[in-house]
Amino acid sequence: MKKCRRCSKSATLHITELRQGEATEIHLCETCAKDYLSQAEEVSTQDADLQFDQLEENDQSEISGIDDRVCPNCGITFREFRTQGRLGCPHDYVAFESDLIPLIENIHGEIQHCGKLPRRAPDSSRKQHQLIRLRSELKLAVEDEDYEAAARLRDEIHAVEVQLQGNDRPEE
């Protein structure tokens, strides 16, 4: 029986990677396969909690600095938002972005939308979102230990990435 490439446990998953037409075989144990398939997908939520706590604990002068900021579109201050819990206009997500990100991550555990897109969205952002959605599905597949689905999703992700790179090239 083959040994895991990363540790000495026996390998239970045998992954064949196809990159630029070359096939590489990788043998991994279950634990390492989980890591391997989800590499670079992990967002450290712990860091976000920490940031949020720091935001809360910042000294008063700094807080008031943040709180006095005004959205140029609707005129709401960050303080008003903090008091009433409601934003003033869609532009606030941009105007207060750096302060909202830790908050959003604290609420949802994520900061990237991967649901539906308006029909009027351009084709390139559809592809980007397809990528985001596939990555999120991959994460769930790995969590569920559904390695067959995970491997298929990785191939799909790769295919979309190639398409996107193709689109980026200047047209001749």
Next chain:
Amino acid sequence: MDLDSLTQSNSEWLRGTGPESDVVVSTRIRLARNLAQFPFNTRADDATRGQIVEQVKESLGDLPVPKVLNFVDVPSLDEISLQFLVERQLISRELAEGEGPRGVAFSRAEDVSIMVNEEDHLRLQVLRSGLALDECWVEIDRMDDALEEELTFAFHEKYGYLTACPTNVGTGIRVSVMLHLPALVQTREIQKVFHSLQKINLAVRGLYGEGSQALGDFYQISNQYTLGLSETQVIDKVRSVIPRLLDYERRARKAMLEEKKEQLHDHIARASGILRSAQTISSEETMHLLSSVRLGVNLGLIDDVEISTLNELFIMTQPAHLQKLKKAELDSADRNKARAALLRNRLAGDAQD
């Protein structure tokens, strides 16, 4: 639209049919949307809110969806009518108690509704009897697409659909399944179940949403996260816990039946007796007794009343519904008498059928 005529019909979610309807009362999905060119409602003056109402009303006229949506101007309604729409789950308390131009559009069957100028500019809602997550999603997704042809919604590449409160940002979706869990309440296992749901970030609410009590042993299970998961992933997450909840409740019912059938039968028959003969009865007692009778019918202990009649009575015996039926303002004592009369009447009617 004539609201009084609604008292003659039954809402979709009260039909008492659909998959798993012995435990699952109804399924509901809502989407939060905002018009890109306007501030959110906290920063919108009455003139702006009026414009929003007009734009939405206009778009409803040519909406390529199979159902006709009738618009009701909320500020023009009296207290009882507002409460009546809240009791039917067509509008939220927040919309009823709000200020300025606002409204609701809903279908005749009351299975589709759009609130305008609640916390967000638009709150789309689709309801179904029983467990029907996919059906709800297909319909609301189509309605959202249709509205998007007419209106430009605030959307950000990274954060998705933008909402007044960051708790709804992204998909703006809330998926809720309403369950009737009398056996888990009686065996006191319900808290354990809720604790485990909260651990996986699902919320548990009472019949009328946030902060409401679980009247009549009705509970709504819904998602909390709206960002980072696709709509179907959110739906699947809610769906994944339902079989276990159904299993717990049914097992608890079965155990009650096996261990103390006589006592249970007696309890349910007495509940039915009170409902059929009381001369004055409070809303709270009514909900409690109706819940027992509903359990009795589902366990086959009594068969002289339909589930749909019981579902209907849960709503018809609420304060604003009684006053609509009587076409008069009633104080609490008069409502208790009217409620008892309605119950005697409806339950006698079913037995004769």
